[in-house]
Amino acid sequence: MDQIVLPIFYKVEPRDVRNQTGGYAKAFQEHQNMGFDGTMVQKWKEAMREVGELDGWHSKEDTYEGKLIKTVVKTVGSTLNKRPLSISNNLVGIQLRIKEMLILLDIESNDRKIVGIHGLGGIGKTTIARAVYNTVFHHFEGCSFIANIRETAQQYNGLVHLQKQLIFDILKQENQDISSVDDGIIVIQQRFCAKKVLIVLDDVDQNIQVKSLVGDHKWFDVGSKIIITSRDKQILCVQEADEIYEPKVMNSDDSLELFSRHAFIRDQPLEDYLDLSKAMVKTTGGLPLALQVIGSSLYLKGKVVWEGMLKKLQKVPNYDVMERLKISYEALDDEEQQMFLDTACFFNGMDKEIVCHIWDGCGFFSQVELDALCVRCLVTISEKGELGMHDLLRDLGRYIVCQKNIDEPGKRSRIWSQEDVLDVLDTQTGTSNVKGLSIDFRSISTSQCLMSEGFAAMTKLRLLRVDYARFSGKFTHSFSEL
Incomplete structure (x- = not known):
């Protein structure tokens, strides 16, 4: 039953357990004399043989039991503290x-x-x-x-x-x-x-x-x-x-199987979609992450959507993985895109319940949209209940935010870089575009503090995270959207 068994042979020889000799031979004979079913007795003997072959402890007449107990407790504690990591059921190869x-x-x-x-x-x-x-x-x-x-x-x-x-x-x-x-x-x-x-x-x-x-x-x-x-x-x-x-990219057969598991929830494509699937797989270059994300984005979609996605993918150079993944991002609805970008910039590694509470406060249907992101393999939830995101997808989200205004961080929707935050606040160049901002004062000069003037133009700010905060000025009427 896939359990861990650590036998203690308490004042009995392991070989007597394995071979049903000594006191075990007498006990089994008594059971047979009492009319127990022979098949059942044979199963008991086989069980004892298996137990007798397992590694454990042998407590003899002269064994100091206190020392043995400490050893057993230490081993059991160590064994129970070791747990396997969560891992996808859709792994191929x-x-x-x-x-x-x-x-x-x-x-x-x-x-x-x-x-x-x-x-x-x-x-x-x-x-x-x-x-x-x-x-x-x-x-x-x-x-x-x-x-x-x-x-x-x-x-x-x-x-x-x-x-x-x-x-x-x-x-x-x-x-x-x-x-x-x-x-x-x-x-x-x-x-x-x-x-x-x-x-x-x-x-x-x-x-x-x-x-x-x-x-x-x-x-x-x-x-x-x-x-x-x-x-x-x-x-x-x-x-x-x-x-x-150095793992190699996936071969065509494994690529098709992995793609199919996400696009069709089966090992092979539907017959009507076979040629389209093979063409999709060819464009990904055998990269597992791209296969998962693109396949998931096409789940339950019609051929028109598939054909449009294929045309977009074929326009992107083979080496440009980021642009390929961006196509899946563009297929999200507005709220899903906003939550994807929030996770990439602020929430990666945070407790899911806390993040959903924040999103609900922002007017999102957090659970519905989060489920959609998870289904598309854009966001994951760990065994500890923490939001996760592949580093390539995190980089994609931040890339999308930065590309909107490369040279003017105050015009971006989200500011997470400590250097950018300080520059925007010091120069008072923030705008109503800013929806989220995060700063940690432990990593900057102790002489600096947040001035209310720096936030004056950020009228649409809905998320503000400040660790070890120091403020200066009146914030009474600030952050109506927070």
Whole structure:
């Protein structure tokens, strides 16, 4: 039943359990003498044989039971704290990639290994890392999958936050004493050196991120394995990765199957749509993310829509993935587009319930529109209930916002860059176009504060997020749309 069983052979020999000898032979004979069904007794014997072959603990007459209990509790606690990651049911061709990664990791060996996964955005690096993690995590004393490192590291004290997450994942203990990256490195070095760990660092874009979390093979016990995903191969080389895995684009058959699962909710296209589907697949260049997004956008759509989408895709150069994904964005209705852009600029990684509360306050039908975005694979919801978005889609959303006014951020609909926010507020160049603005004072000079004049023209502002705020002036009549 796919359960974990850890037997305790309490003052009994495992071989007696396996072979039904000793006291077990006598007990089974008594059952048969009492008229129990022979087939049922045979099933019990087989069950005992299986249990006797499982790894567990042997408590003999001279075993100190208090020590054994502590060992059992520690093992059970560690086992229960390790859970698989959520992963899509629509994966195609993943088993081959898992197999190739396991060869590079050499899971059965006691070698410490760092294996990088390198490739362009949307190729499936994160999906492969998650699938491998789920396949092997039970082999390790401690496991951690740290996602969205590129995004998190840019925030105030982002590296310290990532170190705390790693320490909690491995030790299951909060550590509030870490106030700097150097503090975190010391704790990781001292507390992890005797642990066999599995660590995945996802979406790394700077060397310092790796150095702060898994600086050296010798920080961890023998048999530890580290997986790093990155678009930048140089980072993996500097880190002296033992192996680098570069996933290839999907072949035509797998591409068609993945596309079909999203466009038709089946493994192959409908007969009437076969030629159109093959043409769609050809335009994506075998990129899994594009196949999912474009396929999902065509679900339950008629041939006229399909043909229009194909014409648009064929006009875009093969290498320009961003423009291809933008076509799916343009097929959304206005509210869906607004919520997509909000997520890309402000809400990636936030609790879904909080975000929906904000959207409802803005007059959106949040649950209906969010479901539509999830169906189209443009937004995801994690097992923790957090909104998520592939980094390529996040970049697309921000690209769309910036393209409206490249040189004048005060005329954009959303401002999230700290540098842009300060410039707009200082120069009072904000306009009624601005719908959302976010600023974190922990990352800027302590002498600066928010002046009411900087917001005067932002009459349509509906979302304002200010962390560690400092204000100056009268805001009494501001933000009528907030």
